[in-house]
Every structure is written in C-alpha cells, then in structure tokens.
Amino acid sequence: MTTSPPGKPPRQERAASTALLTDKYELTMLAAALRDGTAHRRCSFEVFARRLPDGRRYGITAGTGRFVEALQAFRFDDAELGMLDSFLEPATLEYLAGYRFAGDIDGYPEGELYFPGSPVLSVHGTFAECVVLETMVLSIFNYDAAVASAAARMVSVAAGRPLIEMGSRRAHEQAAVAAARAAYLAGFAGxxxxxxxxxxxxxALGTSAHAFTLLHTAGAGTTPSDWEKAAFGAQVDALGADTTLLVDTYDITAGVANAVEVAGPRLGAVRIDSGDLGVLARQVREQLDALGATGTKIVVSGDLDEFAIAALRAEPVDLYGVGTSVVTGSGAPTAGMVYKLVEVDGIPVEKRSSHKESHGGRKRAVRWAKASGTIVEEVVHPADRPAPDVPADLAARPLTVPLVRDGKPVADLGLHSARARVRDGLLSLPWDGLKLSRGDAAIRTRIIAPTPGRS
Amino acid sequence: MTTSPPGKPPRQERAASTALLTDKYELTMLAAALRDGTAHRRCSFEVFARRLPDGRRYGITAGTGRFVEALQAFRFDDAELGMLDSFLEPATLEYLAGYRFAGDIDGYPEGELYFPGSPVLSVHGTFAECVVLETMVLSIFNYDAAVASAAARMVSVAAGRPLIEMGSRRAHEQAAVAAARAAYLAGFAGxxxxxxxxxxxxxALGTSAHAFTLLHTAGAGTTPSDWEKAAFGAQVDALGADTTLLVDTYDITAGVANAVEVAGPRLGAVRIDSGDLGVLARQVREQLDALGATGTKIVVSGDLDEFAIAALRAEPVDLYGVGTSVVTGSGAPTAGMVYKLVEVDGIPVEKRSSHKESHGGRKRAVRWAKASGTIVEEVVHPADRPAPDVPADLAARPLTVPLVRDGKPVADLGLHSARARVRDGLLSLPWDGLKLSRGDAAIRTRIIAPTPGRS
Known part of the structure; x- marks a missing residue:
C-alpha cells in the first residue's frame, strides 16, 4: 500500500531514529575534530562504573540488547539534520548524513555480574563514530543496570517465590518498558x-485494582459487601475463578469471605495491597484454609523493596508485586557508569587531574573462581596481552565477548540467556556478596596497567 | 510519495501509539466491566500525591503538556489489538478499536505548585475511557513532577545564576528528554x-568533554600541555573564542593558562568538572583575572545537587551544570502520585481498609494568599459546591482549570507559561517553604468532605 523513494525503505518499517538522544557537545566535538583531522583517529571508548551504588556488593550488566538495537537506528535523516544546521557546518552535516556505526564492540554478555572497573562495554572505531554514541550508550546501561541490579537483590531474597514487576506508573512511560525488561532479565516472573x-x-500479568471494586458502588440500601461481591462476580465471570481478587478495598476479612463465596474454593489468588502484610498474610492464610480454599494463593504488594521482601520470608506469601522500588533502582536510580576514551591510535590515554581517574588502554576481563564455582576476583587486563596465569586452585572464565563486528550484531542477545546468566551469577557470589546490608563489592577487581612504554 | 488505505492517514504522520504503555489489569478490568455493564458509568478519577517526598516542602506540577499530547496518540490500532486478543474477548477488542478519549479533564496548570492532596488532575468520563489511562497518566506525572520539583529547588538556591541540565546519560534515553523539559520548565536555562x-x-547547550582533549594525545616528545593546546585550538577554530573550554583534564592551573593562551582573553568560559569546586573556582577566577580574561565565565559541574549549589553561593561561579541529581529527582525519583476513582454516577467513593485512604468526590482547589502574595493554605472543595468564603485579609486564587473538553485540548500548554508559573510559585512560598532542609509541606492542605447524604 506504500511507495517510497527509490533506494529508501518505507519509513514505517524503520525504527524511529535514536540519533538525537545525544548531548549537543558530542556533535560540537565532532565538528572540531573533523576540522582538525583528528576525527578519524582509531579510538576505544570504555563503559564502566567507578564504584557500585553506595553499599551494594554487585551489579548486573543490563541494556546490552537494547543498546545494540538502538545502534541500528542511530541515523541522521533529514528530520534530524534539519535541526542541527543552526550550529553545525556543512562538512559535519555531511558526515552525519552518512553516519553508520561500522566499528567493533566488545563487552560483557547481558545479565553478567559486574564490579567496580569492570569494562562492561568497549567501543572501537574512529573518534567520530564512537563519540556520538556516548549519551545513548550511557542512558541505556545506566538505567537498565540500575533496575536489573536492584531486581536481582529482590529475586535473591525472595528465595524462589515469584515476583511481578508492577512499577510502570512510577517511572517515565518509556523507562517503564525498559524497567519491565530489566526486572524480567534479573529473574522476575513478569x-x-x-x-x-x-x-x-x-x-504480562495482572488482574484488578481497587477502582474496579469501587466502580460497583450502588445506592441506598446496599452495603460495601454487596458492592464487593458484585465486583468479584464480574471479574470471575470475565476471567474465571483462577483469577486474583483484590480483597482490601473495604475490610480484608470480609473481602476474603466474599472472594471465596463468589469464586468458590478454587479461587486462584487473593491480593493484599495495604496494612502489615506479614500479619495479614498469616490471617488470610488461616481464613482461606478454614474456608477450604487451601490452594488459593496470596499475593502481596504495596511499597515492597528487597528489605520488605526479606522480612516476609517466614510468612505464607506466594507471590510479591513490586513497584516503585524496582523501577527506581531501590535507592540507586542510575548505575553511575561512564563512557571514557581509553585509547587513541594505539596509545592508552587517561584523565589525570583528580580522583576521577580512568585507566588507559583497551581492556578485556576474566573472572577467577574456585572449583566450587564461587568467584574470588575480577581481573581486567590489557586487550593486547593474554590474561594472567591462573593459580592452580582457581579457574578463569573470560567475560569479554564480541557483540558487534563492522557495525553488525554478532552475539546472542536473547533475554532467556541473560536470565540464565543472572541465575548463575547469583549462585557464583560468595556468601557475603548476597548480604542485603551495606558492604564492599563481593570480589576485588584487579586492573592490570597497559604495557609501559608501549606508546 | 506515500499512499494509504482510504480514510486512514499515512502512518508516518501519526505519533506512535501510546496505548500499550498500560498495565494489563486496566484491560482485564475493562473486559469485566463491559460484561456486567458498569463500564459505561460516569466516573471521575483524580491524580494526587498523598504526601510529598520525604522532607520536601512543595512539589511542581509537571507532565500536563506531555500527557495531553500522549492522550491524542492513545489509540488501539491493529498492531496493538493483535497482541491483546490472547486474553481479551471480541467485545473488549471492539471497544478498544474505537477508543478515543471523549471526556473532560481538569487540573492544575503545568508549573503550578502542589501539596499533599492537591488534585493536580481530574479525569471525567465513562469508567471504560478513564480506567485505561491510569498507567500513562501516572508515568508522565510521576516522572516529570519528580524532576521539576528537584529542579525548582536548585533554581531557587542558585539565586539567579543559570543552570544547565546535563544528566541525560544518567536516565533512560527517553526519560532524559522529559527530564530536560521538566528542568527547563522549572527554570533551568537549557x-x-x-x-x-x-x-x-x-x-540545547554544551561544548566539549575530556575525550576531546585526550583525543589530541600525541607521541613521544610531546607533553599533555601540547595536547591540550591542540584540542583547545581545534575547538576555538570550530566554535569561536566564545566557547567553553574544559580545563581539568590534566592540571587545572596549566589548563586555564593554556585556554587563555589559545583563545585569548575574550574566551567565553572555562569549565571545571572535578575537585573541590569552591576552592578551584576562586583560584581560577584569580588566575583568569590576572591573565586579563576578566569577562571569561566559570562553569562548574560534577555531582552537583541543590545542597552543593547552595554551598557554592559565595564562590565566583557563573553557571552550574547539573546531571544525575536533577534527572533522578535528587533522592526522590518518583513523585508518588496516584490515580484514584473518586466518584461513580455522582456518588463519592473511597477505599476504606487502611491508612491509604482517598477522599471521595470530584474536587476543585483554590489557594489562599496574603496581600503580600505569600500563600497560606490550599483549600480543596467538592466540585459541585462553591469554594468556601475567604477571610478578609486573604485572597483566593482558583487552581483548577479546564484542560480537555470532549477529548480535545483546550488549555495553553506552552512551556513559557509554565516557566512563569514556577517563578511565581517560588516567589509565593513562605520563607520556610524555600528551606532546603527536611520539613513539612510549606502550607496546609484542607480537604472539605463531599456533602453528606448526597448519594
């Protein structure tokens, strides 16, 4: 039904351009570098976190799949160029018009643990093709890793009970979509x-809100119990008895009785969204069992974070609904990763004026573990030298894999593999690394300096 | 160049549908309500914050303009319906296919102050047309208000010195765009x-990063000062002497000397991004003045928040660059607003089982102020009754305005008016309301209950 200019795919089949999700200074630097000829130097940029969020013991690499996808849509079309010509000269606009990232990208597979200094992404290409990606790379990794890292702590303390991410309403509407993905990646059920x-x-999971019960409010002579039963009846009629009924709109004890009365003892679940969830879960469990609804599950929600989930460990809770805390990184809404130029034409480079040092040179990483699988050290070494020898009682696993070659994705970016990596990563942490309390990174990162005098 | 099916506008001229930025339960509730006929009841939903983020004294209403725009793109086309037919019955899909919000929306104009219980948005229509908007409404308001509220505190303590938002890299890539808007709305310069x-x-503002200086690293026999001068020269060549040079890549004192040597005393500004910004700003000011660059400005950046900005008040700083703290709401990454059903067919409704109470009934709000303009109280009253009488020494200003009528936007949603409202709002706060320290809301909100026995 659609025709297009020759050689140009129809617009509706292309993802919206991501090219302006960019800080202006990237393009002014590009302009200056094109003028003085440095734009075409071979560069490596590295994404890493100088430290973990305060007191955290590990991070989860996340955003890799979204970044590789966004990279394919990083194109300057007329719509983008039209708003850049006020501050960029024609040579820069011409460069951007033809922009396609054609370099290589290495990095940690999505879902892999990371620690301070872990080179989670390394971007190699000309200065021009790498510098313009800074903001988009960091936006994606900083948000997705913040959510996945918080989510993994929740998954870990939930000890096998499923979690549902329901925090969309507490995050920017598009961030919410990425948060759902990152939480799922970290082990949430949906x-x-x-x-x-x-x-x-x-x-996608979910059933009903208080509004649905309140909607069934009726006039004089009727009671909240009547309204609630009407609402429950309508929900069971539409979704079946296997649904989850929200029982805390008026009175929880009456709500549970009404739920079982309406749906029968095969009711799927009840949800409690307020009050002391531990006390209520025990009461509701007893009440459900007494009513014969022994298979009916209990879902709890309402300001849960990893600490509240841990506190409910001994209670008869079957499923956690987690909102605000997971989509906002539970106190650490950004992973604090940076994108630093580490090598120019083979010369390691680094900022030197302050504590904010970066470590020069293109790098790779391996992780050392005991025979039991428990990890003990992250070793980051210059990419042009082999990884150091492993002590006899340890094994080394390479962490750096090719993600993009000549601009094309080359890695498995599926969420299922990433979920498996998070699962394995949590199992590999030393006991101390799983503690919720504030502490140091679970393992040490050793960064081996580039070969001296190489430049 | 494009043809389209008759009666359907070409897809590329339409904004991407926002209809799936929605929690699944909204659609399952809709399905149940369509089955039992309650879907067509006239409802009012209200957006409000039960409390301000911990210790905050005011909030800034933000997101209104983005929401009204997103509302126009809330359409279920084939692409959306195709993924809903696994769990929705044909009648629900048919309803969604024809969905256009045709109700009315009232609310606080964007940029207006809000306090706990302020009805910042009221959505009126059938249950069906209102319930499906919940997540999108809240995502937009919760994020935008979190950023604008944090930004306003920074604007307030910056006391007239301009601020630049540069935190895109610390937020989801689309949230970053909304954050820039919200910070600008609150008074940032760009x-x-x-x-x-x-x-x-x-x-859009900005010039250069450390990577650009590091890019100019050269081989044996050259020094960091040579590299820095090469980088500065290239930047001045491309952007003119009025640019901002980043002087802290190697050594700040040498960096400032190099900057003035290369750009001359008419250099626009220098930026310092690390170290003790107060001490450095003083040193750099003295050095610049001694070099004759008395008009050269000093831009500081690096982990600034409202407290750090306040601490720099006495220093010779001309401009603040603010990143992480503003895009993450400076400790409060979500405004915590909720979307509650408050009225059904004229009957006020509210949840009653816990402290999480809402106040039933459709509402409007006025704010009382002294003759000096200082505000003293927020009065929220039933929409079907006039606002209460104002004491003789006070004046009342209505806060609730029509935003949408019969689905169509009817208000001025421009950012310039919103910026003026923030400015006026900050001026209207009592002195205590402007304190950065943790405290109570600057003014009390009085919520007048609906007329008893109205239903």
Missing part, C-alpha cells in the same frame, strides 16, 4: 506492562 | 539534550 510484552516478550 | 530541543524547544 510485569504488568503490556508494551514490554509486545516489545521484549516479557510475560 | 539542557545538553538535542532531542529535547527538537521535541520541546528546550535550548
């Missing part, structure tokens, strides 16, 4: 967000 | 984000 199901295949 | 300029007209 999310309330429909766009995350469409875009990323994250299972 | 943002580093180019997409925010294109999409919202936020002035």
């Amino acid at each position: 999310s309330s967000n429909l766009e995350a199901e469409r875009r990323h295949g994250v299972p | 943002s580093s984000n180019l997409e925010a300029e294109r999409r919202h007209g936020v002035p």
Whole structure:
C-alpha cells in the first residue's frame, strides 16, 4: 500500500531514529575534530562504573540488547539534520548524513555480574563514530543496570517465590518498558506492562485494582459487601475463578469471605495491597484454609523493596508485586557508569587531574573462581596481552565477548540467556556478596596497567 | 510519495501509539466491566500525591503538556489489538478499536505548585475511557513532577545564576528528554539534550568533554600541555573564542593558562568538572583575572545537587551544570502520585481498609494568599459546591482549570507559561517553604468532605 523513494525503505518499517538522544557537545566535538583531522583517529571508548551504588556488593550488566538495537537506528535523516544546521557546518552535516556505526564492540554478555572497573562495554572505531554514541550508550546501561541490579537483590531474597514487576506508573512511560525488561532479565516472573510484552516478550500479568471494586458502588440500601461481591462476580465471570481478587478495598476479612463465596474454593489468588502484610498474610492464610480454599494463593504488594521482601520470608506469601522500588533502582536510580576514551591510535590515554581517574588502554576481563564455582576476583587486563596465569586452585572464565563486528550484531542477545546468566551469577557470589546490608563489592577487581612504554 | 488505505492517514504522520504503555489489569478490568455493564458509568478519577517526598516542602506540577499530547496518540490500532486478543474477548477488542478519549479533564496548570492532596488532575468520563489511562497518566506525572520539583529547588538556591541540565546519560534515553523539559520548565536555562530541543524547544547547550582533549594525545616528545593546546585550538577554530573550554583534564592551573593562551582573553568560559569546586573556582577566577580574561565565565559541574549549589553561593561561579541529581529527582525519583476513582454516577467513593485512604468526590482547589502574595493554605472543595468564603485579609486564587473538553485540548500548554508559573510559585512560598532542609509541606492542605447524604 506504500511507495517510497527509490533506494529508501518505507519509513514505517524503520525504527524511529535514536540519533538525537545525544548531548549537543558530542556533535560540537565532532565538528572540531573533523576540522582538525583528528576525527578519524582509531579510538576505544570504555563503559564502566567507578564504584557500585553506595553499599551494594554487585551489579548486573543490563541494556546490552537494547543498546545494540538502538545502534541500528542511530541515523541522521533529514528530520534530524534539519535541526542541527543552526550550529553545525556543512562538512559535519555531511558526515552525519552518512553516519553508520561500522566499528567493533566488545563487552560483557547481558545479565553478567559486574564490579567496580569492570569494562562492561568497549567501543572501537574512529573518534567520530564512537563519540556520538556516548549519551545513548550511557542512558541505556545506566538505567537498565540500575533496575536489573536492584531486581536481582529482590529475586535473591525472595528465595524462589515469584515476583511481578508492577512499577510502570512510577517511572517515565518509556523507562517503564525498559524497567519491565530489566526486572524480567534479573529473574522476575513478569510485569504488568503490556508494551514490554509486545516489545521484549516479557510475560504480562495482572488482574484488578481497587477502582474496579469501587466502580460497583450502588445506592441506598446496599452495603460495601454487596458492592464487593458484585465486583468479584464480574471479574470471575470475565476471567474465571483462577483469577486474583483484590480483597482490601473495604475490610480484608470480609473481602476474603466474599472472594471465596463468589469464586468458590478454587479461587486462584487473593491480593493484599495495604496494612502489615506479614500479619495479614498469616490471617488470610488461616481464613482461606478454614474456608477450604487451601490452594488459593496470596499475593502481596504495596511499597515492597528487597528489605520488605526479606522480612516476609517466614510468612505464607506466594507471590510479591513490586513497584516503585524496582523501577527506581531501590535507592540507586542510575548505575553511575561512564563512557571514557581509553585509547587513541594505539596509545592508552587517561584523565589525570583528580580522583576521577580512568585507566588507559583497551581492556578485556576474566573472572577467577574456585572449583566450587564461587568467584574470588575480577581481573581486567590489557586487550593486547593474554590474561594472567591462573593459580592452580582457581579457574578463569573470560567475560569479554564480541557483540558487534563492522557495525553488525554478532552475539546472542536473547533475554532467556541473560536470565540464565543472572541465575548463575547469583549462585557464583560468595556468601557475603548476597548480604542485603551495606558492604564492599563481593570480589576485588584487579586492573592490570597497559604495557609501559608501549606508546 | 506515500499512499494509504482510504480514510486512514499515512502512518508516518501519526505519533506512535501510546496505548500499550498500560498495565494489563486496566484491560482485564475493562473486559469485566463491559460484561456486567458498569463500564459505561460516569466516573471521575483524580491524580494526587498523598504526601510529598520525604522532607520536601512543595512539589511542581509537571507532565500536563506531555500527557495531553500522549492522550491524542492513545489509540488501539491493529498492531496493538493483535497482541491483546490472547486474553481479551471480541467485545473488549471492539471497544478498544474505537477508543478515543471523549471526556473532560481538569487540573492544575503545568508549573503550578502542589501539596499533599492537591488534585493536580481530574479525569471525567465513562469508567471504560478513564480506567485505561491510569498507567500513562501516572508515568508522565510521576516522572516529570519528580524532576521539576528537584529542579525548582536548585533554581531557587542558585539565586539567579543559570543552570544547565546535563544528566541525560544518567536516565533512560527517553526519560532524559522529559527530564530536560521538566528542568527547563522549572527554570533551568537549557539542557545538553538535542532531542529535547527538537521535541520541546528546550535550548540545547554544551561544548566539549575530556575525550576531546585526550583525543589530541600525541607521541613521544610531546607533553599533555601540547595536547591540550591542540584540542583547545581545534575547538576555538570550530566554535569561536566564545566557547567553553574544559580545563581539568590534566592540571587545572596549566589548563586555564593554556585556554587563555589559545583563545585569548575574550574566551567565553572555562569549565571545571572535578575537585573541590569552591576552592578551584576562586583560584581560577584569580588566575583568569590576572591573565586579563576578566569577562571569561566559570562553569562548574560534577555531582552537583541543590545542597552543593547552595554551598557554592559565595564562590565566583557563573553557571552550574547539573546531571544525575536533577534527572533522578535528587533522592526522590518518583513523585508518588496516584490515580484514584473518586466518584461513580455522582456518588463519592473511597477505599476504606487502611491508612491509604482517598477522599471521595470530584474536587476543585483554590489557594489562599496574603496581600503580600505569600500563600497560606490550599483549600480543596467538592466540585459541585462553591469554594468556601475567604477571610478578609486573604485572597483566593482558583487552581483548577479546564484542560480537555470532549477529548480535545483546550488549555495553553506552552512551556513559557509554565516557566512563569514556577517563578511565581517560588516567589509565593513562605520563607520556610524555600528551606532546603527536611520539613513539612510549606502550607496546609484542607480537604472539605463531599456533602453528606448526597448519594
């Protein structure tokens, strides 16, 4: 039904350009570098976190898949160029018009643990093709890793009980979609967000809110119990008895009784969204069992974070709904990663004026572990030298893999593999690394300096 | 160049649908309500914050303009419906296919102050047309208000010195665009984000990063000072002497000397991004003045928040660059607003089982102020009754205005008016309300209950 200019794919089949998700200074630097000829120097930029968020013991690499996808849509078309010509000269605009990232990218596979200094992404190409990606790279990794890292702590303390991400309403509407993906990657069972199901295949879950019960308010002579039963009846009629009924709109004890009365003892679950969730879960469990609804599950929600989840460990809770805390990184809403130029034409470079040092040179990383699988050290070494020898009682696993070659994705970027990596990563942490309390990184990162005098 | 099916506008001229930025339960509730006929009841939903973020004294309403725009793109086309048919019955899909919000929306104008319980948005229509908007409404308001509220505190303590938002890299890539808008709305001078300029007209600002200096690293026999001068020269050549040179890559004192040597005493500004910014700003000011660069400005950046900005008040700083703290709401990454059903067919409704109470009934609000303009109280009253009488020494200003009528935007949603409102709002706060320290809301909100026995 659509025709297009020759040689140009129809616009609706192309993703919206991501090229302006960029800080202006990247393009002014590009302009200056094109003028003085340095734009074409071979460079390596590295993404890493100088430290973990305060007191955290590990981080989860996340955003890799979204970044590689966004990279393919990083194109300056007429719409983008039209707003840049006020401050860029024609030579720069011409360069941007033909821009396609054609370099190589290495990095940690998505879902892999990271620690301070871990080179989670290394971007190699000309200065021009690498510098313009800074903001987009960091936006994606900083948000996705913040969510996945918080989510992994929740998954870890939930000790096998499933978690549902339901925090879309507490995050920017597009961040919410990425948050659902990052939480799922970290081991959540699914999310309330429909766009995350469409875009990323994250299972969408959810049933009903207080508004639905309140909607069934009726006039004089009727009681809240009547309204609640009407609402429950309508929900069971539409979704079946296997649904989850929200029982805390008026009175929880009456709500549970009404739920079982309406749905029968095969009711799927009840949800409690307020009050002391531990006390209520015990009461509701007893009440459900007494009513014969022994298979009916208990879902709890309402300001849960990893600490609240841990506190409910001994209670008869079957499923946690987690909102605000997971989509905002539970106190650490950004992973604090940076994108630093580390090598120019083979010469390691680094900023030197302050504590904010970076370590020069293109790098790779391996992780050392005991025979039991427990990890003990992260070793980051110059990419042009082999990894150091491993002590006899340890094994080394390479962490750096090719993600993009000549601009084309070459890695498995599926969420299922990433989920498996998070699972394995949590199992590999030393006991101390799993503690919720504030502490140091679970393992030490050793960064081996580039060969002296190489330049 | 494009043809389209008759009656359907070409897809590329339409904004991407926002309809799946939605929690699944909104659609399952809709399905149940369509089955039992309650979907067509007239409802009012209200957006409000039960409390301000911990210790905050005011909030800034933000997101209104983005929400009204997103509302126009809330459409279920084949692409959206195709992924819903696994769990929705045909009648629900048919309803969604024809969905256009045709109700009314009232609310606080964007940029207006808000306090706990302020009805910042009221959505009126059938249950069906209102319930599906919940997640999108809240995502937009919760994020934008979090950023604008933090930004306003920074603007307030900067006491007239301009601020630039440069935190895109610390937020989800689309949230970054909204953050730039929200910071600008709150009084920032502009943002580093180019997409925010294109999409919202936020002035894009910025010049150079450490990578550009490091790019000019050369081989044996050259020094960091040579590299830095080469970089500065290239930047001045491309952008003119009025540019901002980043002077802290190697050594700040040498960097300032190099900057003035290369650009001359008419250099626009120098930026310091590390170290003790207060001490360095004084040293650099003295050095610049001694070099004759008395008009050269000093830009500081690096982990600034409202407290750090306040601490620099006495220093010779001309401009602040603010990143992480503003885009993450400076400790409060979500405004915590909720979307609650408050009225059904004229009957006020509210949840009653816990402290999480909402106040039933459709509402309007006025704010009382002294003759000096200082505000003293927020009065929220039932929409069907006039605002209460104002004491003789006070004046009342209505806060609730029509935003949408019959689905169509009817208000001025421009950012310039919103900026003026923030400015006026900050001026209207009592002295205590401007304190950075943790405290109570600057003024009391009085919520007048609906007329008893109205239903």
